[in-house]
Amino acid sequence: MKDVLRKINKIYGVRGVILVGADGLPIASDLAEGEDESTLGAVASSVASALSGTLQRLAQGQLTRFVMNGSGGSVVLLPVASALLLTLVRKDANMGMILIELDEKATELAALFSS
Amino acid sequence: MGFLKNILNGREIGRLEELLDSSPAPSLFLRLSQLYRETGEESKAQEITRKGAELFPNSEELTRACENADRVHREADKERLRSRIEQYPSPILYARLAELYLKDKDWDAAGEVCRRGERSYPDYGGLWYIKGKIALARENLNEALQNLEKAVSLDEYNYNAMQLLADAYLDSGQIEKSRQALEKIRFFAPNDEKIVEKLANLNSKKTDVSASSPTVTAPVGDKSDKMKTVQIPGVQTQDGKKDSGVGTSLHLEIKQIRRVAGVRGTILIDPYGLVIASDLPDGMNEDLVAALLTNLCRSVNECAQGLTLGEFEEGIIDSEQGRVHVLEVAEMTMGVFATEETKAGLLQRAIHTFAERVIDVHH
Known part of the structure; x- marks a missing residue:
């Protein structure tokens, strides 16, 4: 898993990645120094919970991906098996390319979960 | 020199x-x-x-x-809002102006702005919510309860008013009513940690005897059955919606977004969680959608700060049933329901055109 996360972190524009359980506890990560694993884990779980509740009320089914753009950068949240993959992205990144690569890597991670 | x-x-x-x-x-x-x-x-x-x-x-x-x-900043804002009210009056502008006076503890001026706004827009819940805040600031609990009850009667999904009402009930010793108000919030803000915590605190207290109505877990009324989930079966525009006068000038413009292939509906929500304009598919409860998206934005905004992303600008939520774009437009929230096949570039352009119009009218 660590290898896949390292590959994600090498994608141009990505500045960190973490895989967390549904409870928000970190499973694996490849983050820059100064990034706090447990904070990111808690935030990922909190966002996913808010999104799932809203989607359920809106009868929109399960969450498949969430991209959030802020004034200082973006994050991509992908459900992978029973876990969540949170990727931190720089403001100037090519999001289209990153999303394609992330989908591939998420499939790799899902395969690792099921093996 | x-x-x-x-x-x-x-x-x-x-x-x-x-x-x-x-x-x-x-x-x-x-x-x-x-x-x-x-x-x-x-x-x-x-x-x-x-x-x-x-x-x-x-x-x-x-x-x-x-x-x-x-x-100094507030004074400049007040001047700007007063001038906007002269040119393009809208209840949101009245509510914002009243809130600025409230921040300066100029309660008389805040109340006067509300009264002026109310004369033209009596059915806008945002003004009643501000009146509730003014009464609370003046420590007039009974008046606050009346105003906040009026605010939530006009919009049962008004998160801010409902939360303030729950607190006011608690302050007046009406624990059961406070609990009921929090349960209602939990319906449209299912994972709001603050509300869950408040409920847990209340549930550990004794029930009072002043509340007469039974416990509810969803807002009551003839809409309650279909509000349990919001169906998006078709693309027919909803007619006969209530209009507090906020979005009259935007109702036509918002429909333009539906011209982008794959777009199923759009909604624009004011900073108080109330609908300004909407073009949602038939069967979708616009008030509930507004409450859900407002609450989602609140949660996501807090998370954006935790992730050091700065201010939340836009979220794109993909699900099994399609895509929801949520974005901030001049302190308002806009939600667009679309299919995953919708061309992102075309949608962005339509959204930006509409956003510019919103800024013209309301900012």
């Missing part, structure tokens, strides 16, 4: 910024802020003061400077 002074100020600003990096001190922040003000960079001056106050929360001078800067 002014030119020379600007050069000298520029040099001094550079020197102080270097000093602040190496050894920050309240007096340096104050001096730097003053220099920015002298060079006409008011927003930069405010930023420096705020940064200093955050770093030195015990500095009385910085706290005072920060409050003064906020006051």
Whole structure:
């Protein structure tokens, strides 16, 4: 898993990645120094919970991906098996390319979960 | 002379910024802020003061400077809003203006703005919510309860009003009513940690005898069955919606977004969680959608801060049933329901065109 996360972190524009359980506890990560694993884990779980509740009320089914753009950068949240993959992205990144690569890597991670 | 002074100020600003990096001190922040003000960079001056106050929360001078800067900013905002009300009156502008007076503790002026707004827009819940806040600030609990009850009767999904009402019930000893109000919020803000915590606290207290209505877990009324989930079966526009007068001028424009292939509906929500304009598919409860998206934005915004992403700008939520774009437009929230096949570029263009119109009308 660590290898896949390292590959994600090498994608141009990505500045960190973490895989967390549904409870928000970190499973694996490849983050820059100064990034706090447990904070990111808690935030990922909190966002996913808010999104799932809203989607359920809106009868929109399960969450498949969430991209959030802020004034200082973006994050991509992908459900992978029973876990969540949170990727931190720089403001100037090519999001289209990153999303394609992330989908591939998420499939790799899902395969690792099921093996 | 002014030119020379600007050069000298520029040099001094550079020197102080270097000093602040190496050894920050309240007096340096104050001096730097003053220099920015002298060079006409008011927003930069405010930023420096705020940064200093955050770093030195015990500095009385910085706290005072920060409050003064906020006051100056509010005065400018008031002037802008008064002028906008003259040109393009809307209840949101009245509510915002009243809230600015409320922040300055000028309760009479805040109340007067609400009354003026109410004369033209009696069915706008946002004004009743502000009136509730004014009454609470004046410690008039009975009046606050009346105003907040009116606000939630006009919009049962008004998160802010409902939460304030729950607190007011609690303050007046009506624990069961407070619990019921929180349960209602939980319906449209299912994972709101603050509400869950408040409910847990209340549930550990004794039930009072003043509440007469039974416990509810969903808002009551003839819509309650279909509100359990919001169906999006077709693309027919919903007609006969209530209009508090906020979005009349935008109802036609919002329909333009549906011209982009794959777009199923759009909604624009004011800072108080109330619908300004919507073009949602038949069967979708616009008030509930507004409440859900407002609450989602609130959660996501908090998370954006936790992730050091700065201010939340836009979220794209993909699910099994399609895509929801949520974005901030001039302190308002816009939600667009679309299919995953919708061309992102075309949708962005339509959204931006509409957003510009919103800013023209409401900002």
